[in-house]
Amino acid sequence: MLEQTIATHYREQFGSDPEILVRAPGRINLIGEHTDYNGGLVLPAAIDKAIWLAMGRRNDNLLEFKSFDLRDEYSGNLKSVSKSEKGWPNYLLGVISELKNDGVEITGVNVAFGGDIPIGAGLSSSAALESGMLSGLNQLFDLELSKMDIVKLAQRGENRFVGMNCGIMDMFASVMGRAESVVRIDCRSLEYEHFPFHATDYCFVLCDSGVKHALVDSEYNTRRRECEEGVQLLRPISPNIQTLRDVPLSVLLENRERLPPLVFQRCKYVVEEIERVLAACNALKNDDLKQLGELMNQTSEGLRHGYEVTCPETDFLVDKAMEQEAVIGSRQVGGGFGGCTLNLVMARESHHFIKNMEAEYQQQFDRRLVCHIVNLADGVEIMVG
Numbered sequence: 606m607l608e609q610t611i612a613t614h615y616r617e618q619f620g621s622d623p624e625i626l627v628r629a630p631g632r633i634n635l636i637g638e639h640t641d642y643n644g645g646l647v648l649p650a651a652i653d654k655a656i657w658l659a660m661g662r663r664n665d666n667l668l669e670f671k672s673f674d675l676r677d678e679y680s681g682n683l684k685s686v687s688k689s690e691k692g693w694p695n696y697l698l699g700v701i702s703e704l705k706n707d708g709v710e711i712t713g714v715n716v717a718f719g720g721d722i723p724i725g726a727g728l729s730s731s732a733a734l735e736s737g738m739l740s741g742l743n744q745l746f747d748l749e750l751s752k753m754d755i756v757k758l759a760q761r762g763e764n765r766f767v768g769m770n771c772g773i774m775d776m777f778a779s780v781m782g783r784a785e786s787v788v789r790i791d792c793r794s795l796e797y798e799h800f801p802f803h804a805t806d807y808c809f810v811l812c813d814s815g816v817k818h819a820l821v822d823s824e825y826n827t828r829r830r831e832c833e834e835g836v837q838l839l840r841p842i843s844p845n846i847q848t849l850r851d852v853p854l855s856v857l858l859e860n861r862e863r864l865p866p867l868v869f870q871r872c873k874y875v876v877e878e879i880e881r882v883l884a885a886c887n888a889l890k891n892d893d894l895k896q897l898g899e900l901m902n903q904t905s906e907g908l909r910h911g912y913e914v915t916c917p918e919t920d921f922l923v924d925k926a927m928e929q930e931a932v933i934g935s936r937q938v939g940g941g942f943g944g945c946t947l948n949l950v951m952a953r954e955s956h957h958f959i960k961n962m963e964a965e966y967q968q969q970f971d972r973r974l975v976c977h978i979v980n981l982a983d984g985v986e987i988m989v990g
Contacts, residue, residue, distance in 0.1 A: 607721060608657045608988075611673065615659035615717040618671050618678075623659035623717070625744055626988045629737025630655040631728035632778035633809065633938055633947055633979065635787055636878070636885040636900055639912060641772025643832050643875050644793040644848030646882040649774055650802070651782020652809075653982040656720035656733045660741040663713030668701070670694055673719035683713060688766065696734045699762030704742070707758075711746045723975070726813050727939015731767075732775030735759040740780070740985045753795065755985075756780050770826050771940075782984035789886055793850055800889045802981055807894055807933070808952045812926070812962055813975045814918040816943030825940050828871060828912065835872040838863050849875045874911030878904060898934030898949045902927070905936035914941025918970060922946040925965045931958050 608626050615623045630651040637647030663669070666683040672693055679694040681687075686702045688695055697716065704711065716738065722730040736759050743750045750758070759776040763769045777790050777797070786799040832849055840846045842860060854876050861869045881900050888896040905923050909915045915923075919937040923946055926935035931954035938947045950958050959976040966974035 607655075607719070611657040611659045611717060611719050614671065614673050614719070615661070615715070618717055619661065619669070619715045621661065623715075624661045624989070625659075625741055627658040627660065627737045627741040627744075628655045628986045628988075629658065629733040629740065630779055630782060630982050630984065631722040631730055631733050632775060632782065633728065633811070634774065634778070635897070635947075636904055637774070637882045638878060638904060638908060638936075638938070639828060639914070639940075640850075640875055640878050640882070641774040641790075641792040642770070642829055643879075644850035645875065645879040646850075647772075647774045647790050647792060648787050648800075648882050648885055649778035649782075649790070650787040650981045651778050651984050652728070652979040654720070654722045654728060654977065654979060655982075656718055656722055656730060656737055658716055658718040658734075658737045658741055660717075660745060661715045662745050663715060665713045667713040668698070669713070669715045670697055671717040673717065674724070683711070695767045696731050696763070697738050699766030700735050700739045700742070700758055701762075702766050703758050703761045704739075704748075709748060711742060711748075714742065714745065716741075723811075723813050723945070723977075724817070726811070726817075727937070727941075727944030728811070729775035729779065729939070731763065731769075732759060732771075733779045735762055736776050736779040736985055740987060744987050752780050752984075756795075770829055778984075780984045782982060784983050785981050787889070787981065789882065793848065800886055802889060803892075804894055806952055807949055808955050809979050809981075810948045810950050810955055810958060811938075811945040811977045811979055812922050812948065812966075813945045813977070814916070814922060814943055814966075815972055815975070816916055816918050824914070824942070828914065831868050831871045832875060835864055835868045838868070839872075850879060852876055854880065870911050874907040877911075878907060894949065895933055898932075901934030901936045901947070901949060908937055908941065912941075916941075916943050918966075919943065919946055921969055922962065922966065922974075925962060926958075929954075929958055929961060931955075 934949040
């Protein structure tokens with residue numbers, strides 16, 4: 606098993622058994638894409654693709670990290686935590702930096718990690734790594750952090766240290782996930798509610814386009830600024846407008862002349878997407894998966910034509926998926942510009958669906974398509990090494 610492999614690598618790297626093993630899952634998001642940083646609602650779930658971290662304390666201030674998937678390592682010191690040119694260590698260093706900023710004291714630590722979350726596929730491998738690292742440090746050093754503390758610290762690490770101005774959804778889903786459930790998160794109040802997803806006749810299939818997004822260097826932050834511009838231009842209407850969460854669709858449509866056309870287009874997508882989250886929760890309550898699939902398709906159209914964060918490869922995958930009768934919903938997931946599509950597929954047809962998609966993608970792009978059937982899983986878990 607993967608956790609045993611990581612534990613073995615830890616022993617080979619550091620010459621001792623890990624004190625703990627941490628499983629930190631990736632996530633999918635059914636509905637609510639790019640709404641989190643607009644104070645809106647999201648509907649993610651943790652999945653059975655995860656990063657495993659083997660961790661142990663040191664008696665000095667050294668930080669020793671080993672990434673077995675990347676076949677790379679990093680050495681640093683708690684006394685001088687600074688960004689690494691390698692990139693990947695910054696997700697671990699960022700949460701340590703935020704702990705230091707809060708006056709939390711730890712000693713050095715050894716970390717070996719690896720997993721089966723496709724990197725750059727929009728499944729939040731970075732949030733899983735941050736959430737897992739913090740959860741492990743919390744256990745090792747008896748920091749008494751709550752799950753919500755971990756979620757907030759993980760987001761701060763990515764915002765302030767890594768430089769990715771992301772919302773809180775990814776960390777929240779990785780920490781708070783529950784098997785066979787999705788979680789609706791109010792990204793402003795941080796209130797949340799789990800909704801059961803018992804769909805034995807359907808399953809989720811991820812199709813990985815192989816297009817790797819680099820959100821820090823992409824237009825993600827540009828989209829966020831466009832939304833903030835919209836809020837600023839709409840605020841004179843009412844002092845209660847703090848984020849797009851506060852703007853009903855009717856108000857946005859009535860005041861579209863206040864906004865540049867592109868800004869209006871971005872805001873309209875977000876406002877409609879927040880409403881789709883509520884509709885999706887009602888669909889789940891009623892076990893109406895066809896309605897859920899239709900809402901996913903509406904999100905897909907909005908991402909492609911309104912928010913403009915898709916790419917030719919993911920557009921192709923969505924179009925081809927919807928040509929198959931077994932599929933009732935398909936859309937790109939994650940921040941955008943590549944990564945995976947999420948497909949709601951009749952379970953008995955899932956392997957046939959995958960075979961068809963692999964053939965279509967190979968013919969169109971001369972590139973192998975990797976697909977994953979995923980199940981909804983519990984959030985971060987810790988085991989004694």
